Amino acid sequence: MEGTGLAELARILVLDAGYNTALVMAGSTVFGVAAGVIGCFTMLRRRSMISDAISHATLPGIALAFLCGLAVFGSGRNIVLLSTGAAATGVLGILAVHWIRERTRLGEDAAIGTVLSGFFGAGVVLMSHVQTLPAAGQAGLDGFLLGATATMTADEAVAITVASVLVMAATLALLRPFAAVCLDEHHASNLGLAVVTTDMVMTALLLLVVVTGLKTVGLILVIALVIIPPVTARFWTERLGVMLAISGLVGGGACYAGSAASAFWPDMPTGAVIVILAAMACAFSVAVAPVRGVVSRLVHARRFRRRVVLRQALLACSRGDRPDDDALRILRSAGLLGADAELTMRGHAKAAATASDWRLWELYLECYPERALATPEWGSRPIDEVLPADTVAELRARAGSG
C-alpha cells in the first residue's frame, strides 16, 4: 500500500498521472514563476502590501460574477467570467486605496486596511447570499478562498497558463523601464520615462497575477506568492537579473510541489501547502544565505569583534599594559600567548607590527583628518589593507622622517 502511494506520487511529479493533473501542475508552476517575477518589482517599489488589498477586493467580484452568470447562462462556474468579475472589483479596490491615500488625511496603511476589510466584508455577505441559492456549482467558489487545484478542470488550467505566460512576457518586455523606476525613480523620470504610467502597468500586471492565482492559491494567501519568493531572492543577491531568476524559481517550485501534493491529498487546501513550501525556502535562505543570512552575519560579527579585541590587546601589550581576561583568552587561542601568560615570539612581532600600524593610522588622522573620519575601518584593520599603497608609502615616509 505504501509502495503504490509512493509510485503514485512519483507519477504525479513527472506529470504522468493523467492529462488533467499534468495540465493543472503545469499551469500552477507557470503561475508561480510569473508571480515571483512581478513580485520582485512590487517589493522593490515598496508596494508589497497593496497586493493584500487587491486580493481581498476580488471576493465581491467573484460572487457578483457568479450571480450574473447564474442569471444569464444558468451557471456561474466559468473561470473567465469569474476572473473578469474578480479583476473588476480588484481595480475598484486599487482605485479606492489610491483615492483614500491622496484625498483624505489617512495614510496608505489605513487605506489598505479599509479597502481590504470593506471589500472582503461585501464579498462575504454576497457569498452568504449565494450559498442560500438552490443552484449547482457554488461549491466551486470555496476553492477561490484557500485554493483547490484538485478540483481544477483542464480549461481552467489552460486559462491560468495563458494568463501567466502573458504576464511574464509583458514583464520581460518591460524589464528596462520597470527596473529604472524601481531602482531610481527620479533618474528614470529624468531619462524621460513616464513613471506614473509605468507604475500603472506594473499594478495592472500585479492585478492580473493575483486574479490568475485565485484558483491555485486562493485569495487569502495569493499575496504570499508575490511577497515570499522575492524576499527569499533578496537574501541571495544584489543583482536584479539574478533576483528575478531566483524568485521565479522559488515561486514556480513551491507551486509545482504544492499542486503535486494537492493531487496526492485532494483534501488539503493547496494554497496553505504552497505557501508553507515557499516559506521553507525563505527560512532556509534567511538562515544560510552568504552575506545577508543570519549565520553569515553572526559569524561576521564574531570575527569582527575578535579582530578588534585582538588588535586592542596587542596594542596594550606593546605599551606594556596588561589586557583584560577576555582579550587574553583571544590572544591565547590565536597562539600568541605562551603557557607562562607572556607573549610568544610571534606575539611580540605581531604586537610591534600592530603598534607601528597604529602609529600610521594616527598619522593619517593628523594629516588628512577629513578623509580619516570618513573611513569606517579607521584603526580597526591593518592600514595597507584599507588605504591605497601610495598613501601608505607616503605615511611611512613621513613617520620615518618625523
Place this chain on the structure above:
Amino acid sequence: MTVQEFLVLDLPAILTAMLACVACSLVGSFLLLRRQALLADAVSHVVLPGIVGAVLVTGALTGVAIMAGALVAALVAVAAIELLRVFGRLEAGAAMGTVFTTMFAVGVAMLEWSDVAGGYIDARHVLFGSLETVLWMSPGDLATVPRQIVTLAVVLAVLAGLCGCFHKELAVSTFDPALAALLGFRPRLVSIALVTATGAAAVAAFEAVGSILVVAMFVGPPCVARMLTDRLSLQVWISVLVAAVAATAGYVLAAFGPGLYGSTNSLNAAGTIAVTVGILQVVSMLFAPRYGALSATRRRQSSQSATR
C-alpha cells in the same frame, strides 16, 4: 419573532459583535495614529496558528489557553518581522507579508490535518466568523452566558483599564517617540504592549467575526473618528461609539435585511458589520465637516471666489 427568540439568538450575537467591535476599535485608534494599521491585519492572521496550537496542546477549547497561544504567536510574529527587516533590510510591508501569510498557512494546514476539537473551528469559521453560533441557551440564567461574551467582556475591561491608566504614555509615545524616551516612558515597551493588546483583542473577536473581518473593526471606526477630530480622547470615544453603532446596525441588517426582499434566510453578520463600517467610512471621508473630501473642495472653491 418572539421575545424568547430574541434573547436566545439575537441578543447574544449583538452583544458579542458590539463588544468585539469596541475592543478592537479601542486598540485600533492607537494603531491608526502610529500608522501601524496593517499590524492589525498581520496580528489577526497570525493568531490562528496560536489558537489551533493551543487547542492541540491542551486538547480543549478554553479561553485562557487560546489567549496564551495567540499572544505567543503574535509576539513570535513581531520578532520574526523585526528579524527579516534587520537582516534582509526589507521594507516593513514585505517583512510583514512574509511572516503573516506563512503563519496563517501553517494555521490552516494544522486545522485541516488535525480536525481540531471535532471540527469546532474549521476554515469557514476562520474566514467568515461564526456570530450565529453564539447562543444564550437559557436567557436570564447568568451561568449560561456564552463563553465568547465573557471572554470579550474581560478583554475589553482590561484594555479599557490599561488605556485609562496609561493614556499619557500611550499619547506621548504615539505622537513623539523621542520625547517619550526622554521622559522615561520606554516607547519600545509601549509598542510591545500595543502588539499584545492587538493580539488579545483579535483573539477575543476571532470567534465572533473570523480573522479577516476583524481588520474592519480595528481600522474602520478609528478612521471615521480620525476624519472627524484632531483630539486623541475624542478620537477614542468617537471610534468606540461608531464601533457600537456599526455592530448593532450590521447585525440588524444581516438578520432582518433579507426579509425586505422576501427571503427567510439571513446574511453573514460579520460581513454586514464590515460593510456597515465601510459605508460609515465612505460617508466620513466625503462629508466630514473639516477634513472630508467634498468639504475640502468646497472650501477651496469659496476661497478662490473670495480672492477674485
